[in-house]
Amino acid sequence: MPSSPIRKLVPYAEKAKSEGKKIFHLNIGQPDIETPETMLNAIHTFSPKVVEYSHSAGIESYRRKLTSYYDRYKIALDYTDIMITTGGSEAIEIAMMACLDEGDEVIIPEPFYANYNGFGMQAGIVIKPVQSFIENGFALPPISEFEKVITPKTKAIMICNPNNPTGYLYTKDELESLRDLVAKYNLWFFSDEVYREFCYDDKEYFSVMHLKGIEQNVVMLDSISKRYSACGARIGALISRNKEVMDAALKFGQARLSPPTFGQVAAEAAIDTPDSYFTKVKAEYVARRDYVVEALNKIDGVFCPKPSGAFYCIARLPIDNADKFCQWLLEKFSFENETVMLAPATGFYSNTALGTDEVRIAYVLKIDDLKRSIRCIEEALKVYPGRKSIREAVRAQS
């Protein structure tokens, strides 16, 4: 398995840190938001005699309670439509293995979450990208572009909504156009919706589970990692109303015995997290996004669309090469002994020619740290040897 561009940066970050530089980590989706107390309280009072395997599909009381969580989003489920997984990662891995055979093709709009590559490789499936563009904020590519890459081996469409790495929130119209495509070719429709709590600007969250007529084709991948800022709990879910999918998924679930018990106990309690928690968290993310996007767009030659979901944005920078720039930031640059670690967007594109002047920024730090981070980027762009001239930058944007 090849190393991703972010992972290649890790030794440079470690070296910079050992030299005493402060690094602002805008490269990862590890939120700084506090985990709700209700989760830790549940763990603090959990005192079984034996910490047993749970059911391979997860603790039944948790699965039943989860249906009430989805009800709030008008997603009506039976608890048997839900299998608890070890993080969203395992939900993706099991969905691919349960639904697809080796050599099957999955179409995914790019840029996409880099780890889909790893899971695809493990499952022996082939990812066919369809390009989305920074100019329109990474909206869904036209359906005609999907149809161009459909072959007899195409078995699934996959999206992430709200999107990592772009922050784009797909509209109802876009989802419905994908539904028609899925129905026309009888494909699986995988949707990774782990950021549903983070939709902004009063825009509607429209789930793949809301689509009528393709219920048997739909598999939703979910996780509590971002929702409750509890990435370490490693609790996700694979959700489908297709019984055959759930049966096949369970067999893979049985092979690994069970998802983590402690995490499930915390996750079950988390469902009682008060709305006020999310109101506060959303307000915080909106303020951060507004700051980051505005500040970035003020920098000469930088373009950053304003996304309506998740906590990421992708910015185009006036640089020769995003991998080199991100490494240079850690290795050669500092401003007041501080620098930033960014994710080169190259890691999110299958097509190696794309994303070379784009970076993903996770706004997972407090506003003050974000201010210092953006100032670092601004100062860095003034002195980066591979900086493009304004003319080159304008040309790249046209």
Next chain:
Amino acid sequence: MPSSPIRKLVPYAEKAKSEGKKIFHLNIGQPDIETPETMLNAIHTFSPKVVEYSHSAGIESYRRKLTSYYDRYKIALDYTDIMITTGGSEAIEIAMMACLDEGDEVIIPEPFYANYNGFGMQAGIVIKPVQSFIENGFALPPISEFEKVITPKTKAIMICNPNNPTGYLYTKDELESLRDLVAKYNLWFFSDEVYREFCYDDKEYFSVMHLKGIEQNVVMLDSISKRYSACGARIGALISRNKEVMDAALKFGQARLSPPTFGQVAAEAAIDTPDSYFTKVKAEYVARRDYVVEALNKIDGVFCPKPSGAFYCIARLPIDNADKFCQWLLEKFSFENETVMLAPATGFYSNTALGTDEVRIAYVLKIDDLKRSIRCIEEALKVYPGRKSIREAVRAQS
């Protein structure tokens, strides 16, 4: 992925339970032993602001402390030789993916832990069994039998020591003969040693990690599930002194982000579990084993070798078909409204002609329950319609 013989029994067990029958579960490796308090105490005082992803290879302090645990077994390790996994299951899965290519062959003495099949299938590898025999307690088959199935595609040998499902504890001589084979053909040597705490009769636990001269070929798979009766924590480890293996394993580890944080916190504390805990647990298992094996061998036509490790034994019964018998026990039989759930040994053999009159018994219940369980088996064999005559049974044993 096909259903295993045990899983096929689950609906019958559920039906029997719904009809009010009491079922003694001798079919699973879920110990009834209490999880050490030190683990739960650690969880009860764990109060981070954010439940973060850990490092993909596990929390560093835990990995460092684990080296002191292995030191007690005279296994000298650097913490970088250890990658924490989500249960032993993931350690097996990642070891196969990190070391093997699709189509590669792995030789495993059978009967073997049924889930190896699932992981092998997921990794696209081919398991080549070499038969071990109940008559000598499932000792290691002669090395010549391994050599017979070696082909240019053979890339690894795998054992489980002490063994699940047989309880057999491999000797130093057996390990050394495998070492010579591994060296001769330059194979990987995977050893699943999750039952090392459970070695009886003063017999020596000899680890694959103790072998000299093949350090770069060895990968040990481990788990805290059985050691501390903490199956639900989902914490295991992949261990190798081969840096390339550890690098490749880490890439798979990064794809799934991190092992569970709560479980790791508990597991780190578990290393301080006092010796007295294990002394007590071992004494309990020895008493159970002694009772079960003796009682089984007293039943007409039953043969059960006395294993020196783990908490399983395999018994040969005077029956036509182990799958049918185990189903019949749940579906048709009861004695004083009680019955037993056993694991048909067919699930532990690749060769479908083997294990048809054998069952695996996990002695994970208290002695009183074991007494009633064995009585059930005894009474059942008196009336089971597919019972072999004594003559047939004797013939099967010769």
